[in-house]
Amino acid sequence: MKPLFEDLEKELRKRGISLSYQRLMILEYITKHNTHPTAEEIFTALNRRIPTLSKATVYNNLRTLTDVGLIKAVKIEDHETRYDLKGTRHGHFKCTNCGNIYDFCLDIDDLTSNDLKGFQIFEKEVYFKGICPQCVLKKGNAKEEDDE
Amino acid sequence: MKPLFEDLEKELRKRGISLSYQRLMILEYITKHNTHPTAEEIFTALNRRIPTLSKATVYNNLRTLTDVGLIKAVKIEDHETRYDLKGTRHGHFKCTNCGNIYDFCLDIDDLTSNDLKGFQIFEKEVYFKGICPQCVLKKGNAKEEDDE
DNA sequence: AATTAAATTGTACTCAATATAAAATTAATA
């Protein structure tokens, strides 16, 4: 916990942005929770420990951290921007039944196209949608539940 | 133009949704313009020919057409849902300089991961971001313009 | 052509995200 925190401090210094308690906590939350939280979730969780926390602060920092390349936005679904640590190369799978987002490894460097000659590629995203194994089983057992 | 229109009518009938003039026009617009237009763009363009057109109608139909699988939403950027014909398997490249979205062919069927055993995959999206060739040239000539 | 079902329209509304400006905190300098 402590060492992680110090690592994050280092990361922030490295990128030349000042380190406030709120910013550190937000970054730490995303680092510790691999659930791809939304701004709302981060706010709600941190608000318990930091009662004065403002939502604007969460949004500000999510943008700042995205700008310096520490985190990135995951936008599979409408009206649901989630955040994930950058760096690890993986795709995102969203289960349309339970709503969970799963990471899956994928060699993104292999992804290319003849159509993109002359294009400078800075970012690659791979999003899948479907049903996760748990929900496949659930649906198999109870086919009546056709909700969502 | 006429044949295309009739094809679209057929597509709508095939899916069992009734064909209103507005719906047909919206689908035709997306079919004819491969610019991945937003709801706003579609509304503005069609509003000239259909002065009574309502934005709600555009949104309603975009959802309906998405539901029946004729079109699909492209959500590379925040607050910018664009629409594209479904069926053709390709990735989307967004130029962060000019904002254009380019299609590029890609064998999406090849995309898999060992991590996804037991997952039912219904949809695959590939989004790239970067600079398109035209903007690469522009930026090369005028490096001062660091806007956006 | 009459009836029924579905779609359009306009308005009001929601809600995630942003803008703003004052207060507070962090960084930089002596």
Place this chain on the structure above:
DNA sequence: TATTAATTTTATATTGAGTACAATTTAATT
């Protein structure tokens, strides 16, 4: 470690894409 300058936080107001709703109009069915 004070003091000043630069950021950040906070609270509030605002934006804008998208939705809900209820009345009207249009399309499908008999």
